[in-house]
Amino acid sequence: MRRAKSDSKASESAKLDVRAFGGLSIYYKGAPITIIWESQKARLLFCYLLVTYDQWVHRDKLIEVLWPGCDVKAGANNFKTTVSRLRKSFSGPQTINPVITQGEAVRIDINAISLDASLFRYNATNGIKFQARGDYKSARDFLEAAQDLYTGDFLTEEPFNPFISAARNELHLLYASVLSSLEKVYQQEQNSDAMDALLALKRSMMPQQL
Numbered sequence: 001m002r003r004a005k006s007d008s009k010a011s012e013s014a015k016l017d018v019r020a021f022g023g024l025s026i027y028y029k030g031a032p033i034t035i036i037w038e039s040q041k042a043r044l045l046f047c048y049l050l051v052t053y054d055q056w057v058h059r060d061k062l063i064e065v066l067w068p069g070c071d072v073k074a075g076a077n078n079f080k081t082t083v084s085r086l087r088k089s090f091s092g093p094q095t096i097n098p099v100i101t102q103g104e105a106v107r108i109d110i111n112a113i114s115l116d117a118s119l120f121r122y123n124a125t126n127g128i129k130f131q132a133r134g135d136y137k138s139a140r141d142f143l144e145a146a147q148d149l150y151t152g153d154f155l156t157e158e159p160f161n162p163f164i165s166a167a168r169n170e171l172h173l174l175y176a177s178v179l180s181s182l183e184k185v186y187q188q189e190q191n192s193d194a195m196d197a198l199l200a201l202k203r204s205m206m207p208q209q210l
Contacts, residue, residue, distance in 0.1 A: 015028065015094060015096050015112050015113070016028055016033075016094065016096060016098075016112060016114070017114050017116075018114065018116070020047075020050055020115065020116060020117050020154050021116050021120070021150055021152050021153070021154060022151045022152025024047065024050075024155055033092075033094065035089055035090065035092075036089065036092070038085035038088050039082065039085050041066060041078075042082050042085040043089075044161075045062065045082050045083070046086055046089075046098065047161075047164060048065060048066070048164070049062075050115060050155070051163065051164060052107060052108075053107070053117070053118050054107065054108070054110050054118065056102060057106055059076070059079050059104045060075075063075040065162075065163050066079070066082070083099060083106070086099060096109070097109060097112065098112065116149050117154060119145075119149055120149040120150055120171070120174075120175075121171070121174065123142045123145040124143070124146040124174050124178045126138075127143035127145075127146055127178065127182075128177055130142060131181040131184060131185055139185050143178050143181055143182045143185065146178045147182065150171075150175045150178070153168055153171075153172060154167055154172075156168075179198060179201070179202055182194075182198055183195065183198055183202075186198060
């Protein structure tokens with residue numbers, strides 16, 4: 001297995017490693033830890049912020065998906081309480097502040113938390129770019145790193161949530177593009193063993209319409 005390339009030094013020094021592919025799990029120094037969520041809304045807010053990860057999101061958008069139809073004042077109060085509960089959920093032995101705010105915008109603190117989906121996207125987009133340019137060695141390194149990171153669909157414990165499902169589908173399509181680009185790289189390199197393994201993988205995933 002290849003070591004995934006990092007898109008920033010922050011991901012290498014992050015205190016917690018969050019893995020969202022195949023279901024949510026959280027690691028500290030390579031060991032899994034359990035988060036005792038202060039509320040289900042706090043957990044769901046964390047999942048929503050994993051979707052956007054390094055992007056600022058206005059609280060109104062999050063209020064809309066967490067409490068649809070809620071009036072402005074109640075929504076603001078609910079959001080403030082839920083952010084507080086989310087932070088309290090991460091106040092165990094490895095205490096961190098998982099989110100940061102800027103005015104009415106919020107995002108994950110990427111200096112405290114690394115995310116497999118973010119690393120996957122970084123490796124996938126770079127690998128596809130290098131493959132299109134004809135730099136097959138660089139493409140293979142990035143694409144194989146992306147393939148290793150994708151260990152299952154994104155946040156599978158939320159199969160019916162529209163906001164999370166949209167991200168899951170987008171990442172799955174990107175994974176399909178990774179496999180297609182890898183196939184072109186292996187064809188160019190005449191790497192028959194890797195090609196056979198890749199085709200077997202694609203056949204096994206046919207029900208998911210790769």
